[in-house]
Amino acid sequence: MSFSIAELLAQHSEDKFELHEKHLNNQMVRVLKTIGYDRNYKRAVGQYLYDEQGNEYLDLLSGFGVFAIGRNHPTVISALQETLTLELPNLVQLDVSILSGLLAKEILTTTPENLEKMFFCNSGTEAVEAAIKFARYTTKRAKIVYCEHGYHGLTMGALSLNGEKIFREGFGPLLPDCIAIPFNDLAALEQALSNKDVAAFIVEPIQGKGVNLPDDNYLVEVERLCKKYGTLFVADEIQTGIGRTGKFWAIDHYGAKPDMILMSKALSGGFVPVGAVAMTQHIMDTVFNRMDRAVVHGSTFSKNNMAMAAGLAGLEVIKSENLVEQSATVGNDIIASLNALSTKYEFLKEARGKGSMIAIEFQAPKSLTLKAAWAMLEAANKGLFCQMITIPLFKDHRILTQVAGHGMNVVKLLPPLTLTQKDRDHIVNA
Ligand code: PLP
Secondary structure (H helix, E strand, C coil): CCCCHHHHHHHCCCCHHHHHHHHCCHHHHHHHHHCCCCCCEEEEEECEEEECCCCEEEECCHHHHCCCCCECCHHHHHHHHHHHHCCCCCCHHHCCCHHHHHHHHHHHCCCCCCCCEEEEECCHHHHHHHHHHHHHHHHCCCEEEEECCCCCCCCHHHHCCCCCHHHHCCCCCCCCCEEEECCCCHHHHHHHHCCCCEEEEEECCCECCCCECCCCCHHHHHHHHHHHHCCEEEEECCCCCCCCCCCCCHHHHCCCCCCEEEECHHHHCCCCCCEEEEECHHHHHHHCCCHHHCCCCCCCCCCCHHHHHHHHHHHHHHHHCCHHHHHHHHHHHHHHHHHHHCCCCCCEEEEEEECCEEEEEECCCCCHHHHHHHHHHHHHHCCCCEEEEECCCCHHHCEEEEEECCCCCEEEECCCCCCCHHHHHHHHHC
């Protein structure tokens, strides 16, 4: 039998939007078309996407952070090809393979020393769901505290911790005992924890929506308060982790030591779905403590060889290409350069972020020439959390990125960590 994906693609010239409209989420097609997002990218290499005409686009979204090492990195491709040819037994959930052991060991060299154990799953949301169960079981408490405007995923547990009402409407009842407090508000946190009945506080060290940075002492104080009241401190680093912010973990900027770190997205070099929880020995020992319940939590594909191999290769690329350092240098330079431009362009309010996690906040311009661009930005923002657009404010529409919606005039940039000085010039001079 011969089966070829290349041949399949060559034989099917259907319009991709039509295919999706017919067989998948046609609401997404309608949204994308409404905002003029009709590009047909044919190829992707590193931080560049190419359309049918061979035009090159700089990707400033990198799959919401997934393609941190760029798309289709040859090291990850060859690791996956090699893994496929090794005829490994791949017992998935039951497997205690060398590969999963090595990936766990490798990740734990990057986390604070209080975290000694790894749990693997298949997505960020699954890591969040695992953390909810681990926290409740370990503390024998039910309540989970989370932050307004936070995002932890859309399954029922993660949705219960979603800081945006619009996502939650119509899906209730959600998990009971989930309490929202403002981000970066220690008094609110202390009040929420003070009854000593909260299992966990889950927080993005830097909030993805709007790229909200905490005060410098916020996360160490979170750690202190959580310890004081017997609550587990869960850092959701699904977006901020693996070098995104110019340090391996965003908590590293602040010297905080959570009880669990959740990760996904960039962890597998952008190829294979994977998620993970790094946790203390105590949490692991408490949750996985009964021989009659060895699979007290898990899922079929967790620790599968492809995910583990991609994870090992992706981390090797990050290390050998010094991408965390590059993310810090180029990203911080972009933030500073954009801020310098804000004195020249009245619509540019500020740029903020850390490393390659960048927000550009706009304000309504007074000059007529910019009013149209502003109207478009506002229209794109209406009603949706985020959308992929090619920003008309930039030269040649050649930049793919994301607008964070709900009235926020913020464009978020999550470029691959591989951005070069040339790319930086392109963004800043656009
Ligand atoms: N947590 C954060 C901070 C995220 O940014 C995301 C995804 O965007 C998730 C959780 C959910 O992860 P996933 O989409 O992999 O399930």
